[in-house]
Amino acid sequence: xxxxxQPPSMDCAEGRAANLPCNHSTISGNEYVYWYxxxxxxxxxxxxxxxxxxxxxxxxxxxxTEDRKSSTLxxxxxxxxxxxxxxxxxxxxxxGNTPLVFGKGTRxxxxx
Amino acid sequence: xxxxxxxxxxxxxxxxxxxxxxxxxxxxxxxxxxxxxxxxLGLRLIYFSYDVKMKEKGDIPEGYSVSREKKxxxxxxxxxxxTNQTSMYxxxxxSDRRTYNEQFFGPGTRLTVL
Numbered sequence: 457x458x459x460x461x462q463p464p465s466m467d468c469a470e471g472r473a474a475n476l477p478c479n480h481s482t483i484s485g486n487e488y489v490y491w492y493x494x495x496x497x498x499x500x501x502x503x504x505x506x507x508x509x510x511x512x513x514x515x516x517x518x519x520x521t522e523d524r525k526s527s528t529l530x531x532x533x534x535x536x537x538x539x540x541x542x543x544x545x546x547x548x549x550x551x552g553n554t555p556l557v558f559g560k561g562t563r564x565x566x567x568x
Numbered sequence: 569x570x571x572x573x574x575x576x577x578x579x580x581x582x583x584x585x586x587x588x589x590x591x592x593x594x595x596x597x598x599x600x601x602x603x604x605x606x607x608x609l610g611l612r613l614i615y616f617s618y619d620v621k622m623k624e625k626g627d628i629p630e631g632y633s634v635s636r637e638k639k640x641x642x643x644x645x646x647x648x649x650x651t652n653q654t655s656m657y658x659x660x661x662x663s664d665r666r667t668y669n670e671q672f673f674g675p676g677t678r679l680t681v682l
Contacts, residue, residue, distance in 0.1 A: 488669065490669055490670070497676070497678075498675055498676065499572075499658045499659075499660070499673030499674050499675050499676045500611075500658070500660075500671075500673045501673065502670050502671060502672060505669065505670065545669075547669050556611060556669075556671060557610065557611075558610050558611055559610070
């Protein structure tokens with residue numbers, strides 16, 4: 457699985473959009489970008505994933521650059537409950553039974 | 569909404585005790601997983617199961633066993649708990665047969681072995 461690089465921490469004002477970047481310059485053609493988050497003392501929560509097109513669901517939007525070497529997770533109107541560690545994971549269709557590798561992620565603090 | 573529940577949020581046991589951690593999911597998922605999460609080590613896969621009565625070892629199965637008698641329930645067993653098994657234990661499930669990438673996690677059980 458390709459390696460990802462994320463900033464260690466970010467702040468965002470409540471009600472504003474939170475834009476969380478992820479670099480994955482070694483991503484290969486069959487690898488998807490997944491985003492999870494982990495709120496303190498809870499299990500990780502799947503947010504969204506994409507291959508090359510931008511994706512949106514009820515939680516967030518995922519913007520993947522045309523060369524697929526980076527992506528941005530967007531929380532359009534961040535709330536205090538969005539304070540969590542956000543993980544960008546790149547995995548291919550042949551990942552099978554290998555465990556999810558979460559890395560260090562970005563600690564997002566939403567401030568009132 | 570997928571719901572994965574774990575039997576306890578916090579558990580304290582003594583060295584040598586047999587410990588059962590239960591996980592139940594309500595979305596008819598075939599695949600279930602047990603991880604442990606430790607600071608600086610991330611998530612490590614202990615065991616997973618892709619069907620009833622089927623189990624596969626993950627990266628760190630030593631000291632653990634599992635049971636999957638029913639599709640919705642996956643149990644992790646510590647045969648003789650030791651202090652180095654103090655950790656956060658996370659159960660997950662997915663219906664994604666091909667990649668196991670979109671996993672739904674339970675709230676976790678923080679186990680302390682004294």
